[in-house]
Amino acid sequence: MALNVPGLVAVLIFYVVILVIGIWASRKSKKEEKTCTGSKSEVTIVGGRNINVFVGIFTMTATWVGGGYIMGTTEAVYVPTRGLIWALGPPAHLLGFLLAGLFFAKPMRSKCYVTMLDPFQYRYGNMFTAMLLVPALISDILWVACILSGLGGTMSMILELPSALSIVISAAVSIIYTVLGGLYSVAYTDVIQFCFIFVSLWLCVPFMLLSPAITDLAQRPHINQTSEIPWLGEMELADAGIWMDEFLLVTLGGLAYQCLYQRVLSAASSAQAQITCFAAAGTVFMMGIPSVIIGAVAASADWNQTAYGLPPPYERGEAVKILPLALQYLTPNWVSVLGIGAVAAAVMSSMDSVLLSSASMFTQNIYRTTLRKQASERELLWVIRGSVVLVGLAGTGLAFGDDSVFALWLLSGDLLYCIVxxxxxxxxxxxxxxxxxxxxxxxxxxxxxxxxxxxxxxxxxxxxxxxxxxxxxxxxxxxxxxxxxxxxxxxxxxxxxxxxxxxxxxxxxxxxxxxxxxxxxxxxxxxxxxxxxxxxxxxxxxxxxx
Known part of the structure; x- marks a missing residue:
């Protein structure tokens, strides 16, 4: 297949729009720094603690609805050995955000912490705080790799663009506007990205359902099915422990991400922080529904009626690419391009948050308190920017692997769940x-x-x-x-x-x-x-x- 030029142009236009919004938001951040009476680095990290409640909800949702969430949920529903019962993201995050609002948002925001590691630093000191940064940093790098890997596979499938080039361009755009504007750029670009994800994914659903290759959602052609509705999945008693382990990992592990507390701590009050968590519980769950439907449609599709042919993706070992495959072969070309945009938006909305969270923890809890106690505010801002670039490069390097997006998504929260x-x-x-x-x-x-x-x-x-x-x-x-x-x-x-x-x-x-x-x-x-x-x-x- 030749390069999809119209699709490539559309995606590049979207990237330019996001970059322009990020640069505009960075100017707002600089104005806030000039009028700020406190620490200028805190403007970059927590946005001066005056992020609007609606912007807070949008950026919280967009951060969690990343490439791993969208593609991982679709993959779980599609794979014959898993199914809907194993698509843990939507219900686990719903419960996780409710717990965050009830038990974690208020004690964190009420004491004006700057990062998730602050309470450890105040009680235990610098040594143990540095120990906790290690699993948090590893998890963030794995998360970056997860979401970039998902985007690379999607773009290479639909646009016929090399996966490595897609990963590098997307990473570069996210790094640039995060470096320039900190949380302001991250939050305001997240608003646009959230809207685009919502519209694009839901627009893809009816076209997939109307595809000639879809005749019965209760059947899985060419694969022996053991249940009446194959994409619902089954769970044997022996696998109950695995299911519980993964569900609690996603639910409680999500409560140990700096990305969560970056939004909580940017709220104007404890009450607003709690409202942000409660609202995000509903919006994140809702944003997982299109991925579930796409996974179910892909599982029920007769791939022999498409240009993809037989054997189906699962038998070819391409289940990890099921979302871009479904977009490419079960929807018109222009719809698949919109789907690409949704994945790209999801990737950048998560990646920028992860980059800033790691940079914030290192600068605030290691560099400022241990390495350079007399560092100026200007120096701290440059350390944040340098840390963003380094974490971005590390995650980008790992994104070139062929591991399952769903597996990387779970692994990114593993150490946070067990240790943090x-x-x-x-x-x-x-x-x-x-x-x-x-x-x-x-x-x-x-x-x-x-x-x-x-x-x-x-x-x-x-x-x-x-x-x-x-x-x-x-x-x-x-x-x-x-x-x-x-x-x-x-x-x-x-x-x-x-x-x-x-x-x-x-x-x-x-x-x-x-x-x-x-x-x-x-x-x-x-x-x-x-x-x-x-x-x-x-x-x-x-x-x-x-």
């Missing part, structure tokens, strides 16, 4: 948590996760849990070992913290053994910083002084 989530839950809701418990929980969570193995990375399991099986030389763990690692980490933090506090307070353990200095009577001697007061208490103090 239990730490975040404890530091926000368990007032007795201390550095000793946190380090113990970190080690326990990391160790149990690593010994469980990871097929995507080719890491064989060291510990075989009950119910494991071996398929084609690859060991498959049916036991929910990720959840075990998470719960073990959580229990370790709580139990070790409580026992040591009890031991030191009752002098069962000599104070001289407190080598980390957490229990020193003079808190100023330690590395731990004074935690900010909640906004409500600050206002009471100010009113009293006046």
């Amino acid at each position: 989530f239990p730490q975040l839950a404890c530091v926000l809701h368990f007032r007795h948590a201390n550095t000793y418990g946190a380090i113990t929980g970190y080690v326990v969570g990391m160790l149990l996760r690593v010994v469980g193995g990871e097929p995507v990375l080719g890491i064989p399991p060291v510990l075989l849990y009950p119910g494991w099986t071996e398929e084609d030389g690859v060991i498959k763990q049916h036991f929910p070992f990720r959840t075990l690692a998470m719960l073990s980490s959580l229990i370790s933090v709580v139990s070790v913290s409580w026992l040591l506090e009890l031991g030191f307070s009752r002098q069962v353990i000599p104070r001289s053994w407190d080598f980390l200095g957490f229990f020193k009577e003079n808190e100023g001697e330690g590395e731990v910083q004074e935690e900010p007061l909640p906004l409500e208490e600050k206002n009471k103090t100010l009113n009293t002084k006046l």
